[in-house]
Amino acid sequence: MKDGPNISEIASLIGDPARANMLTALMDGRALTASELASQAGVTRQTASTHLAKLADGDLLVREVQGRHHYFRLSGEDVAEALEVLMGVAAKRSGVRTRTGPKDPALRKARRCYDHLAGEMAVRMLDKMVSNGWLDQTSDSLKVTCEGRTALHAIGVDVDGMGVSRRPFTKLCLDWSMRRPHLAGRLGQAILSQILANGWAQPDKNSRAVSFTPAGERKYLEWLS
Amino acid sequence: MKDGPNISEIASLIGDPARANMLTALMDGRALTASELASQAGVTRQTASTHLAKLADGDLLVREVQGRHHYFRLSGEDVAEALEVLMGVAAKRSGVRTRTGPKDPALRKARRCYDHLAGEMAVRMLDKMVSNGWLDQTSDSLKVTCEGRTALHAIGVDVDGMGVSRRPFTKLCLDWSMRRPHLAGRLGQAILSQILANGWAQPDKNSRAVSFTPAGERKYLEWLS
DNA sequence: TTCATAGTTCGATCTTAACCGAAGCATGTC
């Protein structure tokens, strides 16, 4: 009878409607906060918290703490695959309903990640800032170089005038759509707010998307050139 | 939130340990009776019955009634695949334990199916009996031809002396390892008991396997030649 | 410092369902 590994344990984790909704919301590999997942699942935050603890405990989800936010993502490709197969089985019986998937390309291009920029545009920015010699990676902290200071000043970010704070000045933040790091920390926040102040882009009202204007995008890329 | 089909429903069906054991026991595509599945799952027959009803209701299992036996098998390849994937996910976390799979080739070759023979040897027998003209398929009932009567008499089965009974004389029975029909009914029973009486084979004590002796197997195949 | 926000933990309620004994059917045997 005890044939193979404990299949019922994970199946019962997926078997709760609230947890299943959370897992499907994460199927694209992005990471979402506990609150976002709570609303996705249609339960209160405290209920979601226990569900998420169970999912993380069962190694279906990975928790990543960032400030006061707790981000959750699927622990691996295999989990997504299992969900996909279960959807196939479920679809064949009862409702047909094929999987919808717009996946909002605007979000992939640029969005707010907490208070800094994420998405393609953000990943490209970090790449360029490093390759241009504006940032210098020593051990595990990023330092702004002299050239970087000048470049940032050119778009209105005054590094020297930013004062001191408990919050780290620069930090790397994994970008969930690109699966590569982008810039976070106080500097990341300052750059995003400057981008918005310059009128290069506007944050979307109803989502985390940030939409660049044509002119703004041109100036942004030119700055990074 | 309501993204895609109802994944949690089937996951919760698999999520119960007893049901998971039943499903894994059926993963090779064979059909097992309710009692066999009850002992596989380690629960009483009445508990197993409700579990099996739920699984059949959720279209994960198909029930096939044969006399007083209720056979259950997976409703499709996709179910087996889903179980396989879940095992993969479960194996990666917690216990490693790769899937064992002797799957007893003896059972595939020849076994008792209720009171008649099943497996490769049985499927081959039906094929030969039809192609030799011993059985004639009219509408949906099989009739023994004159040649068939002689051939059966040659190994000791007296068709004329079998009397009358409520039980159908010939019947087709789906062979779960071969996925093709074999001979059942009173004739099937008579042939198996004659095979045993002739000493061509012995039933295994602890399983449903039937093991042919080398000489018995030779004579059996010769008879069907 | 005080306040707000994001999450967790505790406690209590309440629904669900797994379980088995006992009784009821259906099928096959004698």
Add this chain to the structure above:
DNA sequence: GACATGCTTCGGTTAAGATCGAACTATGAA
């Protein structure tokens, strides 16, 4: 006919866990 066997249904108990209000912790903002 009576009996045995395989399986299901009914009834009642019990255990698990999903849920949320309320209180608590931690981080960030003013």
